[in-house]
Amino acid sequence: GDSDINTEVVVLGSGPGGYTAAFRAADLGKQVVLIERYSTLGGVCLNVGCIPSKALLHTAKVITEAEETSHHGVSFGKPEIKLDELRNWKANDVVAKLTGGLAQMAKQRGVTVVQGVGQFTSSNQIAVTATDGKVTTVGFQNAIIAAGSQATKFPGAPEDERIMDSTGALALADVPKRLLVIGGGIIGLEMGTVYDALGSKVSVVEFMDGLIPGADRDLIRPLQKRMEKRFENIMLSTKVAKMEAKKDGIHVSFEGENAPKETQIYDRVLVSIGRRPNGKNIGAENAGVAVDDRGFIAVDKQMRTNVPHIFAIGDIVGQPMLAHKATHEAKVAAEVIAGHKVEFQAMVIPSVAYTDPEVAWVGVTETEAKAQGLAIEKASFPWAASGRALSIARSEGATKLIFDKETHRVIGAGIVGTNAGELLAEAVLAIEMGADAHDLGLTIHAHPTLSETICFAAEMKEGTITDLY
Ligand code: FAD
Ligand code: NAI
Numbered sequence: 001g002d003s004d005i006n007t008e009v010v011v012l013g014s015g016p017g018g019y020t021a022a023f024r025a026a027d028l029g030k031q032v033v034l035i036e037r038y039s040t041l042g043g044v045c046l047n048v049g050c051i052p053s054k055a056l057l058h059t060a061k062v063i064t065e066a067e068e069t070s071h072h073g074v075s076f077g078k079p080e081i082k083l084d085e086l087r088n089w090k091a092n093d094v095v096a097k098l099t100g101g102l103a104q105m106a107k108q109r110g111v112t113v114v115q116g117v118g119q120f121t122s123s124n125q126i127a128v129t130a131t132d133g134k135v136t137t138v139g140f141q142n143a144i145i146a147a148g149s150q151a152t153k154f155p156g157a158p159e160d161e162r163i164m165d166s167t168g169a170l171a172l173a174d175v176p177k178r179l180l181v182i183g184g185g186i187i188g189l190e191m192g193t194v195y196d197a198l199g200s201k202v203s204v205v206e207f208m209d210g211l212i213p214g215a216d217r218d219l220i221r222p223l224q225k226r227m228e229k230r231f232e233n234i235m236l237s238t239k240v241a242k243m244e245a246k247k248d249g250i251h252v253s254f255e256g257e258n259a260p261k262e263t264q265i266y267d268r269v270l271v272s273i274g275r276r277p278n279g280k281n282i283g284a285e286n287a288g289v290a291v292d293d294r295g296f297i298a299v300d301k302q303m304r305t306n307v308p309h310i311f312a313i314g315d316i317v318g319q320p321m322l323a324h325k326a327t328h329e330a331k332v333a334a335e336v337i338a339g340h341k342v343e344f345q346a347m348v349i350p351s352v353a354y355t356d357p358e359v360a361w362v363g364v365t366e367t368e369a370k371a372q373g374l375a376i377e378k379a380s381f382p383w384a385a386s387g388r389a390l391s392i393a394r395s396e397g398a399t400k401l402i403f404d405k406e407t408h409r410v411i412g413a414g415i416v417g418t419n420a421g422e423l424l425a426e427a428v429l430a431i432e433m434g435a436d437a438h439d440l441g442l443t444i445h446a447h448p449t450l451s452e453t454i455c456f457a458a459e460m461k462e463g464t465i466t467d468l469y
Contacts (some may be wrong), residue, residue, distance in 0.1 A: 003125055003139030005112070007033040010335055012282060015043020015325035017314030018059035019102055019145035023142075027110040028402040032125050033138050034111050035118040035128050040099040041106065044315075045323045047095060048167040048450045053190055055094045056155055056170070056196050057354050060197030064230075064356060072393065081198055087172050119283035123307055125282075142309050142337045145289070145297060146330065147282050149275040149315035154182060161246035163269045166191060176200050176267035178232070180252060184211040186353045188272035190229070192375065193355050196230050199400040203233040203266075205240060205254065210354055216366045219359050219382070219416040222396040226357065229298045229322055229399035235259060243269070255427060267355045281405050283430055301343035303333040311337070350428050352421035357397055360424035363431050364402055375405035376412075379461035381435070388448035394418045399453035401437070402428065403461060419450055437461040 011022040012205055014036035022034040040047060066076045074469040106113055106144075114136055116128040126143070128136045151165035161168070162176075169191045175198045181188040184206030192202045204211070204227075210226075211234070228234055238256035242263075279295035290306045291297055295314040297305055307314050311333040314326035325346075332344045350362040369376045382387035383397035397417020404411050413427030429439060440458035445451050457466035 004032060005114070005136065005138040007031050007112070008137040008140070009033070009142045009144065009334075010035065011139050011144045011146055011467045012126065013043060013146035013148055013314075014041040014102070014113075015146060015148045015314060015326065016045045017148070018043060018144070018322040019063050019106070020327040020330035021144045021313060021334045022111050022144060023105060023109055025329050025337060026111050028334060028338035030334075031340060032111045033140070034106060034113050035126065035138065036113065036115060039115060041093075041097075041102040041113070042099040043146075046098050046102070048170055051098060052090050052095055052170045053194070055090045055167075056172070057190060057195040057356075058084075060194045061356060063197040068393065080173065083172055083175070090170075090294045107305065120287035120289070121283065123287040123310065128394075142467050143287075143311065143314040144303075144330070144333050144337075145282065145284075145305070145310065146301060146314045146326070147276045147278040147316050148455055149321055150428065151271065152270045152274045152276050154212075154240070154243070154273065157243055157271065158245040160250070162245065162250055162267065163271065164441045165271055169195075169270045172238075178249075178264075178266045180205065180250070180264070180266040180269045180356055181272050182269060183273035184236070185272060185274065186212060186233070188270065189353060189355045190222075191270055192231065194462055199215070201232040203235065203264075204231065205238050205438070207233045207237065207239050207256075209237045211236070212359065213350065214365075215353075215359055215361050218398065218400070218402070219361060222357055222398070222416050223353075223357055228357075231241050232463070233260075233307075265398060277318075279316055281392075300347070302336045303329050304336070305342065320349055320351065322351070322352065348428060348431050352424065354421060357394065357417045358420035359416045360415075360420040361412070361414040361426055361449065363410075365414065366400070366402060366413060369402065369412070377401075377403045377405050377408075377461060379457045381454060381457040381460060383450075386448070386450065386453055386456075388450050388452070389417065391448065392418065397450075399457045400421070401440075401454070401457045401461065403437055408433055408438070410436065410440070413454075415453075417450065421449055423454065426451060
């Protein structure tokens, strides 16, 4: 046709959804063009999300563990934090290695990367505008929309660089003396954990009556207890009434029972009140792709939009907005385009907050089971009875399994404690494979490990546990 480039498959956006879809389609023999507005591949997750936040959380953990070893007789001095070096390590040794690796892999597979902002101009063409204004048109047979999401802005907040979203917080411009986090969800608590360790006095304001509202309360309690000790203030059921940027700081007044009466002054504010999809910024209407009021694009189990040759994956198709969901959807879309008979059929999608302690959960939660009147049994093993947890001075954790009352199969799990995110994988596999308490209890777990707590929880349910150690 009359496009500058013609291709079998075009992928719009190079985050975990986009690059996975592009690579999978290329591996299946398709000719692929990958469009990304930024100069590096990897999207939010690699550049300003999952990866840089985990790098900084690692630093935070090293600092707090060093502080806490004073309780068992080993003291270090106050950490000296060289922000330039920390920033460089995050940017060059972690993020750039991964995004550079992606560029390499795209090249090896013959995936053509076109840099610029892509907009559909019809149901078979996308126009890509580069930063210098040059437009490249890409004609396609199939498209995969993987344009992701962006941080929700706080309504009415003044324009001021001290009022940041997660990208600003990850940039580590300085260590504010006092930081206010608006939104006690995953981003707020992960970044709050980082700044607390670096030396900020952190306050969190959350309008619901608990932190991370999606997880069971018994899993949140140990996290909240630790945060209450370390943070300046956690204000639940509280709203920000007013925010003003002044020379001496951001002046914030609050509303709610637990709210401070006086206006507070913060050096920086992190707004982490959720993310919204980019569905309204891609010219979807020109292709006839339906986008809802909030910017989400509806898809079927094969990741097809209402336009049969156009697919969508990742944050832009809905909750949960997680990288591992995006990559699995990406493979489905690419494989369907290549003619495979597949659909997205994950039984469960795990969630992990990489706070300290971590909180990880999957499948049916106890709260959901109660609300839906499901017949369940649960078993919860306290880490205070785990030899390994005590030996690493982190006995505040717990491992909980939720079983179907009739079949005794595992249908949900929740873990709070150090490394909970890694430990959860066994429970996810158990659910996918239809394992029951007996299977988990009879599996020999190495001693002493935190992973044993899954076996112990299963044995508690079976009534076969003999000793707690
Ligand atoms: P994105 O990663 O959002 O990628 C979309 C890409 O499309 C971007 O590169 C964007 O520039 C590009 N794009 C958009 N529109 C256009 C256009 N018109 N033209 C050209 N390019 C365009 N998830 C986890 O699972 N684990 C975590 O630990 C985790 N931590 C996070 C921490 C933070 C601070 C944040 C913000 C998010 C975190 N997430 C985490 C969520 C995760 O980053 C997202 O779920 C994931 O990146 C979604 O992937 P995606 O492919 O749908 O889109
Ligand atoms: P979130 O939806 O997880 O949490 C937002 C919190 O802010 C909620 O608790 C909500 O009740 C509260 N809130 C909303 N409006 C408010 C207001 N005006 N005042 C006070 N509180 C308010 O969103 P978050 O933390 O911004 O993260 C966005 C998404 O990014 C997550 O839902 C997740 O999908 C993804 N993510 C995943 C991570 C992981 O997997 N470890 C890490 C970080 C982000």
